[in-house]
Amino acid sequence: MPVTVLRMGHRPQRDKRVTTHCALVARAFGAEGIIYSGVKDPKFEETIHKVVGSWGGPFFVRYEKSWRKAIREFKGKKAHLTMYGLPFEEVHIPKGNLLVIVGAEKVPGEVYSLADYNIAIGSQPHSEIAALAVFLYHISGVKEEFDGARLRITPSIRGKKVNIP
Numbered sequence: 001m002p003v004t005v006l007r008m009g010h011r012p013q014r015d016k017r018v019t020t021h022c023a024l025v026a027r028a029f030g031a032e033g034i035i036y037s038g039v040k041d042p043k044f045e046e047t048i049h050k051v052v053g054s055w056g057g058p059f060f061v062r063y064e065k066s067w068r069k070a071i072r073e074f075k076g077k078k079a080h081l082t083m084y085g086l087p088f089e090e091v092h093i094p095k096g097n098l099l100v101i102v103g104a105e106k107v108p109g110e111v112y113s114l115a116d117y118n119i120a121i122g123s124q125p126h127s128e129i130a131a132l133a134v135f136l137y138h139i140s141g142v143k144e145e146f147d148g149a150r151l152r153i154t155p156s157i158r159g160k161k162v163n164i165p
């Protein structure tokens with residue numbers, strides 16, 4: 001199903017690696033792209049564009065200052081990942097466009113009501129990267145085919161085999 005990730009509240013100094021990893025996980029597990037709110041971060045965007053240039057796409061990165069606008073204007077269902085939500089195995093997500101929302105620091109209460117689903121990957125605090133990986137794997141699995149890749153891995157028992165197609 002077509003998935004977009006919304007990474008809320010990005011702070012370039014504190015969240016650079018975590019937001020980058022959210023985007024890498026989103027891409028690897030088949031999302032079409034990531035929207036991020038908080039503070040605009042051209043370096044983060046450049047890092048992801050470079051990954052897409054080497055390893056393929058399509059995958060978009062878009063900044064949206066207002067997370068509220070990003071959620072309200074999204075055409076499709078919205079799933080907010082939170083440890084307070086319902087267990088992910090028990091929530092049925094219908095086929096169709098899906099916005100998967102992950103937070104950084106404290107997530108405003110309004111997000112819980114704007115979302116169609118509040119979904120927990122276990123009822124313990126952990127990480128947006130982990131929550132995103134488990135949830136996307138659950139709904140989509142890993143993505144195997146990427147367009148325009150300059151590099152491709154041949155899986156091997158030992159060592160590193162990287163092809164240049």
Ligand code: SAM
Nearest residue numbers: 081082083102103106107120121126127128131
């Ligand atoms: N303390 C913050 C709050 O209460 O909103 C959450 C901070 S947590 C480090 C950052 C993000 O990781 C959360 O917004 C959520 O998206 C995700 N997350 C952490 N644990 C989770 C869990 N058990 N299930 C689903 N998502 C989780």
